[in-house]
Amino acid sequence: MDMKPIVICGPTASGKTELALALARQTSGIIISADSRQVYKHLTIGTAKPQGVWQNGEYLVDGIPYYLVDFLDVTDTFNAGAFCARVREIATRFPHKQLIFAGGTGMYLHAFFVGMDELPPSTQASRAAVEKILQEEGKIGLHARLQENDPAGAEKIPVGNVQRTMRALELFLLTGKPASILKSGKFFQLPDAQQSHWVYLDWEKQTLATRIQARTEQIFDGMVAETRQLLAAGLPPQTPGLKSLGYPQAVEFLAGKLSRDAAIERITTLTRQYAKRQRTWFNRYTQARRIRLTTPADFTPTQIVAEILSTKNLPK
Numbered sequence: 001m002d003m004k005p006i007v008i009c010g011p012t013a014s015g016k017t018e019l020a021l022a023l024a025r026q027t028s029g030i031i032i033s034a035d036s037r038q039v040y041k042h043l044t045i046g047t048a049k050p051q052g053v054w055q056n057g058e059y060l061v062d063g064i065p066y067y068l069v070d071f072l073d074v075t076d077t078f079n080a081g082a083f084c085a086r087v088r089e090i091a092t093r094f095p096h097k098q099l100i101f102a103g104g105t106g107m108y109l110h111a112f113f114v115g116m117d118e119l120p121p122s123t124q125a126s127r128a129a130v131e132k133i134l135q136e137e138g139k140i141g142l143h144a145r146l147q148e149n150d151p152a153g154a155e156k157i158p159v160g161n162v163q164r165t166m167r168a169l170e171l172f173l174l175t176g177k178p179a180s181i182l183k184s185g186k187f188f189q190l191p192d193a194q195q196s197h198w199v200y201l202d203w204e205k206q207t208l209a210t211r212i213q214a215r216t217e218q219i220f221d222g223m224v225a226e227t228r229q230l231l232a233a234g235l236p237p238q239t240p241g242l243k244s245l246g247y248p249q250a251v252e253f254l255a256g257k258l259s260r261d262a263a264i265e266r267i268t269t270l271t272r273q274y275a276k277r278q279r280t281w282f283n284r285y286t287q288a289r290r291i292r293l294t295t296p297a298d299f300t301p302t303q304i305v306a307e308i309l310s311t312k313n314l315p316k
Helices: 016-027 080-093 106-113 124-149 151-156 162-175 205-232 247-254 260-283 301-309
Strands: 006-009 030-033 053-055 058-061 064-067 099-102 197-203 289-293
Touching (some): 006 016, 006 106, 016 030, 016 064, 030 080, 106 260, 124 151, 124 162, 151 162, 197 205, 197 301, 205 247, 247 260, 289 301
Parallel strands (some): 006 099, 030 064, 197 289
Antiparallel strands (some): 053 058
């Protein structure tokens, strides 16, 4: 097996962490998390962060070094650029270790393995401006505004994709240039199959939905406890970490605005929607080896690891 990085990707609740740990045991490798919410301290149960301990400056999960989890204060923010910088630092420190990436934040993985255009971030003013257009003119009017200022960009974005339309219009407001000119096309490129091995956990849709439902019910009380502690410490509900998937509903539950069942149902729905967006994102990585999983019995980490480590089963 060569030392190319191995990337375990897929939707939430697909078993990426468990598989990465099994793979690390077989390769004596180290794991790098590509999860935008597991970076936060104090948010463990609700983010499905692997349970570990800090020892000599490393987060260890069953003795395996697991990087980019549990290090960021909940009042801070993290982004793809920061992710890439930290990964480069880790890779430099361990040039002879098998690097195993595990996570579902596709933008982070894409930024590191392909690259992303360095575009200006949203500002309070730019976001307020596009939200005002959306509120007053609806998604059709919003898209029409983009069409006026960036016809080439508008042609590539469906009217129904409000978030992409808003971001493209924001870029025009921030720079005075159409987003289609600012972007190099890296977003649509694929990782070089000669430089990394990608493995996608491809669950049958309904089976994954069942896994999401079960996990939400399992972690809800712990998520509420974590939320209660942070609020009791004086942190506002708008704290960046508390915007993580599920935590706003925990805040509403604690405020008496949602019943327990309603909160769980809402989190489950939002998680399924997030999983759908992740599937859409990762489906374009045609170089990835797809591990098709139909029933829970199909998920056998040791067997899947054996397949991964068999180079004949990996894209050349």
